[in-house]
Amino acid sequence: MRIAVLGAGALGCAIGGTLAKAGNEVVLINRNRAHVEAINRHGLVMRTPEGEHVVRTAAATTAQGLAAVDLVIVLVKSFHTHEAVSNAVALVGPDTMVLSLQNGLGHEDILAELVGREHVLAGKTYVGGVLLAPGRIISGVKGKETLIGELDGHVSERARRIATTFNRAGLVTTVSDNIMGTMWDKLLINVSTGALSGITRLPYGPLYRIPEIATTAIAAVQEAMDVAAASGVRLSYSDPRDAWLKASAGLPDDFKTSMLQSLEKGSITEIDFINGAVVRWGQRCGVPTPVNQTLVACIKGIERTLA
Template identity: 35%
Template sequence: MQIAIMGAGAVGCYYGALLARAGHAVTLIGRAAHVEAIHQNGLVLETASGRETFSVAASTEVEALRGAELVLFCVKSNDTETAGAAMAVKLADSAVVLSLQNGVDNAERLAAIAGREVIPVVVYAAVAMAGPGHVRHHGRGELALGASTRSEPLARLFQAAGVQAAVADNVTGMLWAKLVINCAWNAVSAVTQMPYGALMAVEGVRDMVIALVRECQRVAQACGVTLPEDIERSTLMIADTMAGQRSSTAQDLARARPSEIEHLNGFIVRQAQAHGMATPINHTLLVLIRALTQGHPSSDISPA
């Protein structure tokens, strides 16, 4: 299958590498330094099992999407509308689009811009770029696809590539659950530039995470969203299962790039305000990240 990755950062490159290994024709669309490294050295995937290099197409131009049968849309939430509009005119009518993004409303926003169905996908993968054209896998890698007539065949496609993938009955609840986990950890990791395991060892962090989760639970309830009963436990477990990982927001700040904070804690704050609720912890973290990113350049089709 002809597969394009729009906004090929760590997430896009990881799944792009696995799909290329499975024999699919993969095209990565991303930043110039990334594309140049792939042209010179191939796409490098580093896992606990070792290091592999894949020959894939790569481009900085959206034009490279032409001919794609499947598109994995992996851009930052901030860039959904801009990238979606640029992509829409290049796609074949039969192309299938998956949103592998943080946040809960990207598929809906992208569908409105692109004028086509977009299937939301919840991503559970700890991956990071170790350098241009070099993605490092730290753990997990499962995908949960939203329900669609096309979802079951796509789940099987990922499964054949070695990815644990399934169609979810309640993808909205799963997206919200991941949002809560991101709200609990991303900003704190970014402000401190510390990984999750080290953060949990700091006195008071555990209590703060629990308070933040409960704050998000109240907002979710006001929005009519049912979160998993174990959301508090699963959020705390991140400190164990991803102990050595810094958040994507921490990595964005370290590289002086725009973060997705407005679509994480910022989303919770806006939803709370719409329901006449206060979310002081989320609001504090949002403001701190805004202050730390003040003056960062805006991005253009930046990878998640």
């Protein structure tokens, strides 16, 4: 399959590199020129629990000059979605599938506006990645599930094709007939660790050894579950502790959440699309979300100091 990963940072490289290693024709698109040049010159270096290996694949800073592909995987930061996809419409041909695997809620509507709803699929992934240096990542793929689906919930042949391609590469992938529930399931994972890791500046190892952090994380997830229930969303979780524990399953102690990685780079975060989404949905359905509101306020304060 011909695949373009739009937003090939740590996570995009973990997924794109895994697909390329399996023989797919992959191009990794990232605005960081040093990262792209390192991949093109030396290959993508992927560190996994089994060891370190190099994957040869194409990389580019923009989609300019690239031909249409079979699948565009969108993994840019939430606040860059409109700009990034607007500049990459040449990748979308008549039969191209556009799959968002981004954190948070609301990206599918942006994609539908830009490329047409008929091209868009939604998904969530529990794969992890950490950028170590230009062209070098930690890849957390093993045992991490990816779920994809059509926006209207029907199980399509094209979604099955994507799942088959992913599974052959070692990316455990399931087609969901409840994509909104799937998106909320992943949101719970991000709610549990993202903001708390960013506020404390702790990777997963020490983060999970502090009982007070676990208590706060579980409370934040419970709020999100209450909001989902009030909104008629069908979740696969019944215990907030399960989301907290799943977030770190199979990942090394030095794994850092994407929110922490953003703050360490001096960048703003996706807090508005994660804990902020819980707050907004809670306001709509009348469910209080004081823990998530506090986490949003703390991250906003840290972003202000960085600015």
